[in-house]
Amino acid sequence: MKLLIQAVLLAAVLGFLIVFVRGQHGARMRASKRLAFIAFLFLNAFAVLQPEATSWVAKHIFGVGRGADLLLYALIVAFVFAVLSLYLRLQSSEQRTTELVRTVAIRDAEILNRDRGLLPAPTLLAPTEPPA
Amino acid sequence: MARGNEDVWIIIPVYNEEKVIADVLENVLQTFPNVVCVDDGSSDASAQQILGTRAHLVRHPINLGQGAALQTGLRYALGRTGSSYFVTFDADGQHRVEDVLTMLDLARSGKADVVLGSRFLTSAETVPWIKRVVLRTVVALSPTARRLKLTDAHNGLRLFTRGPAEALRISQNGMAHASEIATALARSSWRVAECPVTVLYTEYSRAKGQSLINGVNILFDVSMSRRGR
Numbered sequence: 001m002k003l004l005i006q007a008v009l010l011a012a013v014l015g016f017l018i019v020f021v022r023g024q025h026g027a028r029m030r031a032s033k034r035l036a037f038i039a040f041l042f043l044n045a046f047a048v049l050q051p052e053a054t055s056w057v058a059k060h061i062f063g064v065g066r067g068a069d070l071l072l073y074a075l076i077v078a079f080v081f082a083v084l085s086l087y088l089r090l091q092s093s094e095q096r097t098t099e100l101v102r103t104v105a106i107r108d109a110e111i112l113n114r115d116r117g118l119l120p121a122p123t124l125l126a127p128t129e130p131p132a
Numbered sequence: 133m134a135r136g137n138e139d140v141w142i143i144i145p146v147y148n149e150e151k152v153i154a155d156v157l158e159n160v161l162q163t164f165p166n167v168v169c170v171d172d173g174s175s176d177a178s179a180q181q182i183l184g185t186r187a188h189l190v191r192h193p194i195n196l197g198q199g200a201a202l203q204t205g206l207r208y209a210l211g212r213t214g215s216s217y218f219v220t221f222d223a224d225g226q227h228r229v230e231d232v233l234t235m236l237d238l239a240r241s242g243k244a245d246v247v248l249g250s251r252f253l254t255s256a257e258t259v260p261w262i263k264r265v266v267l268r269t270v271v272a273l274s275p276t277a278r279r280l281k282l283t284d285a286h287n288g289l290r291l292f293t294r295g296p297a298e299a300l301r302i303s304q305n306g307m308a309h310a311s312e313i314a315t316a317l318a319r320s321s322w323r324v325a326e327c328p329v330t331v332l333y334t335e336y337s338r339a340k341g342q343s344l345i346n347g348v349n350i351l352f353d354v355s356m357s358r359r360g361r
Contacts, residue, residue, distance in 0.1 A: 098305055101192055102204045105170075109190035109208060118188055119212075 005062040005073070012077045016084055139216040140236065141209035142167040144187075145201035149223040150176040152336060156225045157185045163229050166215070168208050170201040199309030203302040210297060218297045222288040224336060231329035235291045244325035246296050246317060248282065249289030253328035282326065286310045289329055296322045307349065 047054050047067075054067030064070045113119045142160055146153055146169050153169070160167055167187040171179045173195035182189045190208050192201065202220055209215050217239060221227050227249070235247040252268075290313070292300065299320065304312045317324050 094305065095303065097194075098196055098200050101194060101196060102200070102207065105190050105192050105204055106208050106211070109188065110211075113188045116183075118186065 003063070005064050005070075008062065009073060009077065013080075016081060137164050137236075138166065139214055140164050140166060140219065141212065141215050141217070142219045142221050142232070143202060143205035143209055144169045144221050144223050145172055145198050145205065146170060146174060146178050146182065146223045147172045147195065147198070147201070148174045148176045148178060150174070150178045150181050152225050153178055153223055154181045154184060156223060157182065157187045159225075160221065160229055161186055163233070164219075166209070166212070168205050169223070170205040170208075172196060172198070172201040197305035197309075198307060199302045199312070200305040202309060203300075206292075206297055206300065206302075210294075216294050218292045218294075220288060220290045225334060226331050227289045228330055228332065231289060231327070232291070235289070235327045235329075238325055238327055239291055239293055243323070245293045245322040246324045247291040248284070248324065248326050249287045249329035250282070250284035250326045251287060251329065251331050252283040253326060282314060282324075284326070285314045287329070287331070289331075296320065 051067075054070060056067075058064040058067045058070035062070055064073070110119060114121065142164050144153075144156075144160075144167065149156075157167060157169070165186075169182045169187050169189055171182065171189060171191045173192045179189060179191060188208070190204055192204065205220075206218060209218050217236060219232055219235070221232070231249060235249065238244055238247050288310075296317070299322075300313065300316065302309045302312060
């Protein structure tokens, strides 16, 4: 029975690793996250109504001593998942900020350095030469 | 003012270097007319110091890191007409203009697309011994540096011709960009050469330079970025 909880937790760790390596945030990923969240809410409601049920599930299905222990394990897994997905989101957000800052900085610099006389005036806006 | 280096752009990332940047620029501008400084959101008067010279100034409104500043400078230089050679140069005065000229000769001869400065090709006398140990360890631990037979992966002095400069995408905003550049070069088919350079370890650069602790940060950033892809 102890094997089952070990298998479940290891599978979760492996799942995170795959998610992390692939780093995809497609529509399917979002949908499955939302479905998992809804399932989590339903399980919450069930656990509130039937507190002994968590202990029963822990003991008879996962082979863990108490329901509270099972909750702790699940919480750790969920926490790691939350941290990883936040990390990925922060990274992509940083990349976007960088791109924005770079574009603004270069545009400003071209105006500034033109005013300092280091860059030629834009040729596109200059009036065409009068015919000889 | 020396003639014939109009196709060379020197890219200098600057972060809080008000004490030395004007002198460094004065020195570089004597040989190279085209210099672009990327002020990475400095909180001191670095920008004012740069405005007092003939160097181009690009300002990040917020601090992003040295890698991001290099990429910004590179894009600015790539957008200028007639630019063919792109040199990354440190703001703290530890690099020598003579070394850039040697590297430029190598690139102009057509023997290499990318020339990297190395502190260890000849004598490593000027490098403090603790730094020597740290840098050699980083090289030994880095598979890409070994594949390219690099002796010094973390030297800020690099020269790119237009092809590799356009292909370069530095996504590591922080200090891990050096390893990222080495990895990108190892995966590409550009011809990479190393050139011995002398790094001047002044009191100033020593105080600002990378420490052993920073090496740990770099290794962490690099391993995380591989996982993220």
